[in-house]
Amino acid sequence: MVGRAIASRLSGLGHEVVVGTRDVEKSHSRGDAGDLRLLTFADAGAFGDVIINATNGANALSALNAVGEKNLAGKVVLDLTLPLDLSSGLPPTLTVANTDSLGEQVQRDFPSARVVKSLTTVYFEVMIDPSRIPGEHSIFVAGDDADAKAVVRSLLAQFGWPENSVIDLGGIAGARGVEMYSRLFFELYQAFGTFDFNINVVRPR
Numbered sequence: 001m002v003g004r005a006i007a008s009r010l011s012g013l014g015h016e017v018v019v020g021t022r023d024v025e026k027s028h029s030r031g032d033a034g035d036l037r038l039l040t041f042a043d044a045g046a047f048g049d050v051i052i053n054a055t056n057g058a059n060a061l062s063a064l065n066a067v068g069e070k071n072l073a074g075k076v077v078l079d080l081t082l083p084l085d086l087s088s089g090l091p092p093t094l095t096v097a098n099t100d101s102l103g104e105q106v107q108r109d110f111p112s113a114r115v116v117k118s119l120t121t122v123y124f125e126v127m128i129d130p131s132r133i134p135g136e137h138s139i140f141v142a143g144d145d146a147d148a149k150a151v152v153r154s155l156l157a158q159f160g161w162p163e164n165s166v167i168d169l170g171g172i173a174g175a176r177g178v179e180m181y182s183r184l185f186f187e188l189y190q191a192f193g194t195f196d197f198n199i200n201v202v203r204p205r
């Protein structure tokens, strides 16, 4: 869901986009990437200047291993993954929390990549079109590399996120908070019966 939505939105914005998948033939026959090019994880990694990790959380690290360390070296990796355990239904529990996060694990396993955690606090349709939610609302970025965060902020702006809606949580350890928010996110989903919502952080002016 997320990969398809982000890829097609970026393509519509004029970016050159390819989609990585485990089984190119199978994904092609399912029409997974629409008109976009489907490649192996490794070939997609070699192609991209910016890598967007939209794999499921349980396999996020193994998918990046398939992309390959050399294809990630020096690149901005926008990590959209959540370490959700849905085995007991909703709301999920997290497979990593409190003292670590999936974002940090990605950064640790691929130290030469420039990992930025963002967008995981909203549903994929809101990620690529924040105007679905009326009024002001917030989105977060966390990562150790300031230039990488600037690249991600530029993508957020292209998706329609106003500059003042973006809250910088500092280093990649900020991924802990946004990942742990997913518990409340799914509780809000259960309360509202829709994923069309977001939070707005308000402060005195």
Ligand SMILES: NC(=O)c1ccc[n+]([C@@H]2O[C@H](COP(=O)([O-])OP(=O)(O)OC[C@H]3O[C@@H](n4cnc5c(N)ncnc54)[C@H](OP(=O)(O)O)[C@@H]3O)[C@@H](O)[C@H]2O)c1
Pocket (backbone or CB within 6 Å): 001, 002, 003, 020, 021, 022, 023, 027, 054, 055, 056, 057, 059, 062, 063, 080, 081, 082, 083, 084, 119, 120, 121, 122, 123, 124, 125
């Ligand atoms: N859905 C949302 O609105 C939303 C919101 C915030 C965050 N997220 C997070 O964004 C990520 C993607 O969400 P999604 O709903 O699009 O997830 P998904 O459909 O469950 O998984 C996305 C991709 O993960 C890859 N994958 C699955 N098993 C794999 C394995 N064993 N090895 C390597 N790759 C594997 C698959 O690639 P192939 O089958 O193509 O090989 C699949 O297309 C998740 O981490 C999710 O928690 C989602």
